[in-house]
Amino acid sequence: MLSHLRTMWLVFIHLFKKKATIEYPEEKVELHPRYRGRIVLTKDPDGGERCVGCYLCAVACPVDCIALQATEDENGRRYPDFFRINFSRCIFCGYCEDACPTYAIQLIPDFEMAEYNRQNLVFEKEDLLIDSEGKYPGYNFYRVAGLEAGVKKKGEGVNEEPPVDVHSLLP
Amino acid sequence: MTTEQILIVAGVLFVLLNIAAGLIWVERRMLALWQDRLGPNRAGPLGILIVLADTLKLFFKEDWIPPFADKWVFILAPAIVVASVLMSFVIIPFAPGIVVADLNIGILFFLAMSSMGVYSIVLGGWASNNKYALLGAMRGASQMIAYEVFMGLSLMGVVMLTGSFNLGDIVAAQKNWWFVVTQPVGFVIFFIAGIAETHRLPFDIPEAESELIAGYHAEYSGMKFGMFFIGEYLGITLISAMIVTLFFGGWLGPAFLPPLAWFAIKLFFFIGLFILLRASLPRPRYDQLIAYGWKIILPIVLANLLITGAVALWLRDH
Amino acid sequence: MSTIFIDNKQYTVKEGKNLLEACLTLGIDLPYFCWHPALGSVGACRQCAVKVFKDENDTRGRLVMSCMENIRDGLHLSVADKTAKAFRSQVIEWLMTNHPHDCPVCDEGGSCHLQDMTVMTGHDYRRYHFKKRTYKNQYLGPFIHHEMNRCIQCYRCVRYYHDYAGGKDLNVFAAHNHVYFGREKDGILESPFSGNLAEVCPTGVFTDKTLREHYTRKWDLTTAPSVCTHCSVGCNTIAGERYGQLRCITNRYNSQVNGYFLCDRGRFGYEFVNSANRITQPLIRSRSIEAVDEAVLMDHLRILMSTHTLIGIGSPRASVESNTALMQLVGKENFYQGINDTLGFIEKRIVEVMRSGAVQTASLQDVQQADAILVLGEDIWNTAPVMALAVRQGVMKTAAQHVLENRALPSWHDAAVRELVQQEKGFLANCTISSSPLDEISTCSVHLAPDNLARLGFAIANRLNTPVPAVLLDRDVQDQAAVIAAALQQAKRPVIISGAGCYNEALIRAAFDIAAALNTHEREVKLAYVMPESNSMGLAIMNAAGFENAVLRATRENNIAAIVLENDLYRHVPAPIADVFFNSCQHCIVFDTLNNATTQKADVLIPAATFAEGDGTLVNYEGRAQRFYQVYVPANKYIQESWKWLLKLQAVKTGNTNEQVYHPEDVLTMCQQLMPQFAGIAASAPHHDFRINGQSMPREPHRYSGRTAMLANLAVSEPKPKQDGDSPFSFTMEGYTGKPPSPLIPFFWSPGWNSIQSVNKYQQEVGGALRNENAGAALFAYKRNGAPVYFKDIPEPFIVRNEKWLLLPQWHVFGSEELSAYAKGVSELSPQPYIAMSASDADQLGVVDGSLLSIKVFEQTYELPVKTNGTIPNGVVLMPAGLTGMPVMNWNSWIQVVSIKL
Incomplete structure (x- = not known):
């Protein structure tokens, strides 16, 4: 019985404690860097688009809200021709970021994307692409990939031997 | 019926309904503050217009009657709870002369009316034709029947000391000592029984959302749900008013404030206590509640009655 | 049947197979790379290791490659054995030491056998910290993309391209761990079957270059079973769509028709569907606004x-x-x-002959099983390429059967069989107007004018004890006729192939006479007439x-x-x-x-x-009615x-x-x-309301992506999925998730088997027929005991005329077919107009290769460069047929050829 009264008293004095509520629009919330908010497409350290159009984000998406089409430039570098996220369907689960092999797609701590018109929640590549490396600086997929796409020559990538001379019989 | 009486009836009804509605806001704000939050503070000054928003919302919600329900009983059930609680207010003396019906069997009338409330729960649960609703109704019925007994018995001490069932007389009898001093056990038990009667937390076993979804009103929506909702707040106000009247001297108080103000201050203190209880105490198990009632409260309340009777006899003789 | 024990469980399996085939047929997942059901085993990749035990008491066992081990009755083996599993995952790890970090940009990803096998063996973390080997790529033409870094040296490409399809320009170079699969130098792959490299290669070394133009992963394609429309063979294909565009054609295995492989015209000719030249709007001409809606x-x-x-x-x-x-x-x-009425007459004759029921029609499967093949007149390499590939298999398999007689060597032992066969070939007589790559594998190749080919045919028929009168031929041709007749008589399953491609009706009759003459009780002869277009047979019937x-x-x-x-x-x-x-x-x-x-x-x-x-x-050419299904709603x-x-x-x-x-x-x-x-054509495909457990077959795999975004740029609310009232398919990924019956397979997929190799899981036994295979309805019934009516009117011999040449069509795999010519790659490979004649005719005219000749056809004069060809008979000129923009020629007529002196 006394413990009940003590509980009631302890609850009561919370009346005078500092409130945890952040009065949002007037007061902004401090979010962690890995907060799963708005999805962006980042660029590699050389300023090129990181997205290589591998479709893994699209297939990982549980609500199928990512659609893209891969294409190639004259050097054979893959990039998305269009990249569309329907944020009115997005559930911000971050699977796309997990699936991305090139750190291109990232969720950032920004959630202020409410719209009156649902159509405005359809983001195209121009809306998604940011001029930054995001959370993972320094990574350029085409430097570590085997193929040549205008970033490095065959055999000049990280962890690569020079190309084999097919005519050589030396061991 | 005089104009004055009509004014009183209208005034009491108006004030009560507003209090009940206002409690929507009060309860949310209080709960929030006790949980280190702010609660509704956007609509209107301090968020008071949440009441209006909520009411409008309830009015505009789809008023749905499940096809499997017993339609007429389903509609009737929420009306009973509001009607029976409002009827109880008839006998409350808010201030000298401000009472709707100054009955000489006031307490009995109150007990009779408040026990009508169980019909609402049983009928609502039964008419919903839903197993959770029915379980809630069954729990509600047994809980209310049990606590009705202690409630009545706990009041008998006050009645003995006053020698009257008339609430005006009871208030007047507290001129020197509030009955909470002479009847502390009676007060505590009446308070507990009152919580159980209004099935508020921690005794909200009939609706227990974590077990029964929403118990007897699981199938209700729109304004029919709103009636249960309002009924609950009216219940809180009624029990608080009864506590004030019976144990805390009603309108009595130092003369620098009018009697009605004293009544209101005391009333809101107890309403606040109800909300604090909700904020702080967990819900007991159903069997614990019933066992607690019959095995602990009943003996205590009977003992209280015995001792009060003896003391009253002794006092009369000396 | 033999009884074997796999992990102490008893199974009954067919003899003559290897352990890998047996395990896969039983549904046991065993990784492999170099083995392919159509290519046999060589034991090169060391991936399919299992443990074989001496007897049930042997607990140590020994590791063997399951693809190199014959089934023995009472054999005990273990697939799940710890050592075998460790060995297999080790092999994958070795293979992966040099495999590049390319999957995101690799077209094979998502339908990659290497990915599947890596997951299957459980190798998931690279422990090798040294550098990766790299290679330079080659340009291999408009169809195949080369990315040699991804190679795992399984040798499948060479074994397919070189050994199976007979291509000469792709091979293996260099030594030890530097081996390189490609051409001697950059250049277009010569074989018209090069597209199959994309399916044969278990990794992304060879990929579909046309798909690359509008790349889509396998899981994102809306697919439906289709039938190739680019020749009369009617190969079964899977057509895939994304974003309202046809994206690729892949092979749809079918044991009766095309088996595992397609030709490049069928695989890459699809792009006409996406052509800018499509008609998109109903038009009523000579109005102010020509484009009209349906009501108008x-x-x-x-x-x-x-x-x-x-x-x-x-x-x-x-x-x-x-x-x-x-x-x-x-x-x-x-x-x-x-x-053309001439062609109509020939086709009518073909239908008449086939409907007579005197001879069975030859499916491609029959051609592959044939032990002697006569191609009379038709240039099948160019008019029915997959049939030519089947002919090659027939020839190679016959040779293999010869050497395997009285030898205890199983036929799947590819390397050993090849070693034994050496240059030996089964019997093929390629009798055409001009040479084709089939000549290389033919026992006798005869190049004559069509009438003379027909006379050769009748001469062969005459030698087969028929009432066909004797034909007077040149001595060497006479000898050839004798050789061919003798070979056909010795064969047990001969196949005769002819067709409408020469515009010569006598050839049809001659081919029938030969087939009818060979059709005895101890011999199963089959006859095939190649038709010019995909539904020529349907129209002719x-x-x-x-x-x-x-x-x-x-x-x-x-x-x-x-x-x-x-x-x-x-x-x-x-x-x-x-x-x-x-x-x-x-x-x-x-x-x-x-x-x-x-x-x-x-x-x-x-x-x-x-x-x-x-x-x-x-x-198709054999009277097989096959349904193609709508892939997408435009x-x-x-x-x-x-x-x-x-x-x-x-x-x-x-x-x-x-x-x-x-x-x-x-x-x-x-x-x-x-x-x-x-009669019977309505039953050629399941009814449109065919359902399994009340469910339709989904055209999209369960991983299909982007459904709520692909049309969101137009309207954010998703439209209702398109409904299909005409077939048992749905346009979504919802529906029956099991394996649909054979004519309704929209894609091959099985858990853990994302690549085309999952076809194993759809077959009754690996490499055999699909489960409940239904390969369309046959419209020509074989009447076993009908006495054939022989054709006896033999055409006059072809006589070279003075100053005049007989104009005949030269078909081309790429360019001769109308629709495929709209595909970019096909049009790139299609020849420029030319006129071909024998070297001696060219000498007579005083022209050399490249000189311009002028011909007049239907009052229209054409100036064309000369190509001389030693195999073309004198008095005949050939012109490429069906090139885009070239009007139809007066085939099989005499024309004047004038040399233009510059």
């Missing part, structure tokens, strides 16, 4: 049809449904074949009047409105005749997919659906199957307002009623 069009046609006599011109590339609907609309007597009758009618009657169905008449009949026809018709209503010379003449032009946008049935609502348009016209014409819905099988039933010779 139907009003116009109602008036037109009620005031004119309708005649219909059928098409050899439109489905049976469309031709039937046209016949139904115009009436049987007003329906004409939209082809309709037995309609020839086109010239239509022209006559149009000139005589003055109230004719012609409906031309998916047919560029300028490709089939000489331009002057076509002009006469169009000028004498009052109105001309044309249905087609692409703009061409005929659509220019149309008063009313109506867009038709391609094979990918509609349902239909095609009858965004343009005017693009509909011709038969749907025609049935609407029918309703408009009869004033029938209750909109009856016709499904393909309803039209086929109509076809059977109109023409009893099509």
Whole structure:
């Protein structure tokens, strides 16, 4: 019985404690860097688009809200021709970021994307692409990939031997 | 019926309904503050217009009657709870002369009316034709029947000391000592029984959302749900008013404030206590509640009655 | 049958197979790379290791490669053995030491055998920290992309391209861990079967370059079973769509028709569907606004049809449904074949011969099983490439069977069998006008003018104890005839192949005489006639009047409105005749997919659906009716199957307002009623409301992505999925998740098997028939005991004329077929117009390779460069047939050739 009264008293004095509520629009919330908010497409350290159009984000998406089409430039570098996220369907689960092999797609701590018109929640590549490396600086997929796409020559990538001379019989 | 009486009836009804509605806001704000939050503070000054928003919302919600329900009983059930609680207010003396019906069997009338409330729960649960609703109704019925007994018995001490069932007389009898001093056990038990009667937390076993979804009103929506909702707040106000009247001297108080103000201050203190209880105490198990009632409260309340009777006899003789 | 024990469980398996095949047939997942059901085993990749025990008491066992181990009765083996598992994952880890970090940009990803096998063996973390080997890539032409870094040295590409398909320009170079698979230097792959490298290669070394232009992962394709429309073989394909565009064609395994492989024309010719030259809007010409909507069009046609006599011109590339609907609309007597009458006559003969039932028709499977093959006249390498590939298999398998007789060597032991076979070949006689790559594997190749080829055929028939009279031939040809006749007589399963490609009817008769003569009780002879187009056989079976009758009618009657169905008449009949026809018709209503010379003449032009946008049935060269299914609903609502348009016209014409819905099988039933010779065609595919457990078959795999975003740029609310009332398929990924029955397989996939190798899981036994295989309906029934009626009129020998040459068509895999020529790669490989003649004829004219010659055909003069070819008989000139923009020539007629002196 006394413990009940003590509980009631302890609850009561919370009346005078500092409130945890952040009065949002007037007061902004401090979010962690890995907060799963708005999805962006980042660029590699050389300023090129990181997205290589591998479709893994699209297939990982549980609500199928990512659609893209891969294409190639004259050097054979893959990039998305269009990249569309329907944020009115997005559930911000971050699977796309997990699936991305090139750190291109990232969720950032920004959630202020409410719209009156649902159509405005359809983001195209121009809306998604940011001029930054995001959370993972320094990574350029085409430097570590085997193929040549205008970033490095065959055999000049990280962890690569020079190309084999097919005519050589030396061991 | 005089104009004055009509004014009183209208005034009491108006004030009560507003209090009940206002409690929507009060309860949310209080709960929030006790949980280190702010609660509704956007609509209107301090968020008071949440009441209006909520009411409008309830009015505009789809008023749905499940096809499997017993339609007429389903509609009737929420009306009973509001009607029976409002009827109880008839006998409350808010201030000298401000009472709707100054009955000489006031307490009995109150007990009779408040026990009508169980019909609402049983009928609502039964008419919903839903197993959770029915379980809630069954729990509600047994809980209310049990606590009705202690409630009545706990009041008998006050009645003995006053020698009257008339609430005006009871208030007047507290001129020197509030009955909470002479009847502390009676007060505590009446308070507990009152919580159980209004099935508020921690005794909200009939609706227990974590077990029964929403118990007897699981199938209700729109304004029919709103009636249960309002009924609950009216219940809180009624029990608080009864506590004030019976144990805390009603309108009595130092003369620098009018009697009605004293009544209101005391009333809101107890309403606040109800909300604090909700904020702080967990819900007991159903069997614990019933066992607690019959095995602990009943003996205590009977003992209280015995001792009060003896003391009253002794006092009369000396 | 033998009993073997796998992980102590008893199984009964077929003898003559290896352990890998047995395990896969039993549904046990065992990784492999170098083994392929069509290529056999070489034991190169060391991936399929299992443990074999001496007996049930042996606990140590020994590791063996399951693909190199024969089934023995009572054999104990373990797939799950710890050592075997560790060995397999180790092998993968070794293979992966040099495999690049490419999967995101690799086209194989998602349908990659290496990915599947890596997951299967459990290798998931790279422990090797040293550098990766790299290679330079090669340009291999417009079809195949090369990315050599990804190679795991399984040798499958060379074994397929070189050993199986007979290509000479792809091989293995260098030594030890530097081996390189490619060409000697950059260049276009010569084999017309190079596209199969993309499916054979278990990694992304060889990938589909046309898919790369609009790359889509396998899981994102909306696919449906289809049938190739680029020749008369009717290979089964899977067509895949994404974003309203046809994206790729892959092989749909079928043990009866094409097996594991397609030709490049079939695989890469699909791009005409996405062509900018498509007809997209109904047009009524000579109006201020020509493009009209359906209501205006139907009003116009109602008036037109009620005031004119309708005649219909059928098409050899439109489905049976469309031709039937046209016949139904115009009436049987007003329906004409939209082809050259000469060709019509030849095709009629072919149908007559096949319908007689005296000889069985040869499926490609039969050709592969044949132990002696005679190709009489038809240049199958160019007119039916996959048949040529089957012929090659027939020849190679026969040679293998010869060496394996009395040897305890299993036939799957590819390397050993090849070693034994060396240069030996089975019997193939390639008797054509000019040389083809088949000559390399043929025992005797004879190149003569068509009439002489026919005479050779009759001479062979004469030697087979038939009433066919003796034929006087040149001595060396006579000898060849004797050799061929003897070889055919010794064979147990001979196949005779001819066709309409030479425009010579005598060849058809000669081929039949030979086949009929060989058809005895101890010998199963099969006969195949290659037809010019995908549904030529279907049109020919309709037995309609020839086109010239239509022209006559149009000139005589003055109230004719012609409906031309998916047919560029300028490709089939000489331009002057076509002009006469169009000028004498009052109105001309044309249905087609692409703009061409005929659509220019149309008063009313109506867009038709391609094979990918509609349902239909095609009858292949052997009279096999096969259904192709709609892959996607085009965004343009005017693009509909011709038969749907025609049935609407029918309703408009009869004033029938209750909109009856016709499904393909309803039209086929109509076809059977109109023409009893099509009996059974309605049963060629499952009914449109066929369901399994009440569920339709999904066209999209369960991983299909982007459903809520792909159309969100147009409207954020997703539209209702398209409904398909014509087939058991749905346009979504919802539906029956098991393996559908064989004619309804929209894609091959099995858990853990994402690549095309998952076809193993659909087969009764690995490399055999699909479960419940239904390869369409056969329209030609074999009547076992019918006495054949031999043809006895033998054509006169071909005599070289002075100053005149016999003009004959030279077909080309790339360029000779109308629709595929709109594909970029195909048009790149299609030849420029030329005129080919024998070297001695060229000498006589005083011209050399590259000199210009002038010829006159139908009052039109052409100047063409000369190509000399030693195998072309004298007195004959060849010109490439069917090139885009080239009008039809007066094939099989004598022309004058004039040298242009520069």
